[in-house]
Amino acid sequence: MAKLRARELGLPMPGKTGPNNAITDVPGVLVGYQTINAVAANGKQVKTGVTAILPRGYQSEPQPVWAGFHALNGNGEMTGTHWVEHGGYFVGPMCITNTHSVGIVHHAATRWIINHYADAWQAEHLWAMPVVAETYDGVINDINGQHVTEADALAAINSATRGEIAEGNVGGGNGMICYGFKGGTGTASRSLEIDGQNYTFGVLVQANHGQRKWFKVLGTPVGERWEDAAPKGLERERGSIIVVIATDAPLLPHQLKRLAQRAGLGIGLGGTPGGNNSGDIFLAFSVANPRPLPQLTQTRLNLEYLNDECFDAIYLAAVQATEEAVLNAMLAAEDAPMQKPEGVCPAIDGERLRAMIQAQSS
Template structure:
């Protein structure tokens, strides 16, 4: 079941209603569920397929609230480009995943590994269900998630980096959605992936209905803390600054689900465009002095893409919630899954 199966959500989706609807984008997971206290993992997102990964993508990022981490963002700000796998994990496993990406590049692209590598690694906090200080995520787990990355359908909920994550006091984690946008005679895809771990139960809003206050029972963990990471991919040709502009629209989609942006929630967003392959390179200069060209949609024509971002972000969060199932973890802690029947009743009421 996905949110669109039970709710009348707006917009035209891609065939899989996922970030992998953007051609070339691949997603892989390593999920770690062991004993009573390990509930964590790694999500890997490849901006381009393995054969094409070395070609940079135009990229930008935005932080709604900085109580979180996304490495590599200073380089994105400097160059407007992204050319490595992106990984998402728990707060205390950022270093392991950073090292894992480097090890993967050294194995798969040794010709580039002797240069500098500044991977994007993002995190949210899973310490309620997971033994977050136990050093359970190793570099090999990040390598395995990258190796597992594929196009096509994506599992949602308690998988990959989202394994131990909660949203609006319900079990959530990984979620995705997409939108198709027309630009003249061309058709483009905007895809979103979220690691949803934010929001207080009382805030929850679905399609404009403030349903949270009617779902406050069975609410063992509801601090509003935890964070959300959003990765946005598109094949529409964009400048790096336009990617940043798309990333700045992510909070509007989150707000539709009710959040007011807690101080204790790190909300950090990455957007990239797979168009213009071969541009925005930044390797050491060799040979004749070159030029690069970028084709891009004029700024005044971006509104339909902004709308697609807002809709897809909202739906990706709802997909993570609908996919969540009750989970027990560290110290006997428990987080319930979203009671879909009660949600639907509240929507009708």
């Protein structure tokens, strides 16, 4: 039986969600996973994977998505962001994996773009610059073995679906740790009406950050009150968090950059100050304003976009969904054995968490 997410557990999360409370509530956005659980030839545990987000699904025409990028703490990697900063868009899938597998996943995503958009790539001098991000899973996974393959990355991309998606120990989140508990992949969404039009803001996180003593839920200092100390080796932070925000609202690249910044406020609600060893790296994109690649279209273009004066509600939605996505990642996770140091990384006890939050509010 699936573990209860934050809302199903009874935690009073603010805001109105989309139908699946997931990034896939944004029209056209698909998510796929390749989850790797194995034992290497050297006897070490392999517990890692790849997460793929397809902003425009499997449509046959290559079209950019407008995007913005922000790093709260840059101790990590997200490829393609120089062009996101300067060009304001990216094309193709966005993938997340472990720190030592960025190269092979980038190679695979490039191959997928070349093959999937073969007609355009053969007819024109087009380049592929995928966005691939990472967080460190070496406490649980044999990260130095570099077990993720091109086939694994392609499997994640080719398995992407809409609707409800798995969370916790899946995809790139398989070997992750969050606030001294098992972390992983989490998602949430918010639905807003702006000037008579409904828009969706979806978030997906790969949560691998924070120290137990920092952890807060809805303002309650859970980490300070949790009787069990973090297992040996988990007292300090060795990880990162990637936050991806998707929307169908028409936003320009500079607006999406400002939206991406708000992910920092969302993870901050969980207690993290953005630790030195954490790569807190965020990407926001909009599927609105679809059009051909700039190389294949006319000189003069028009874009629809929302007035900045309506952004307070948008920022709040992004902050709320980010906070909830991290909680969902933790609540969906399962215990995992650690290999360095040896031990067990425990999943958080949802019932115990609910009782603590209820006691705080009574």
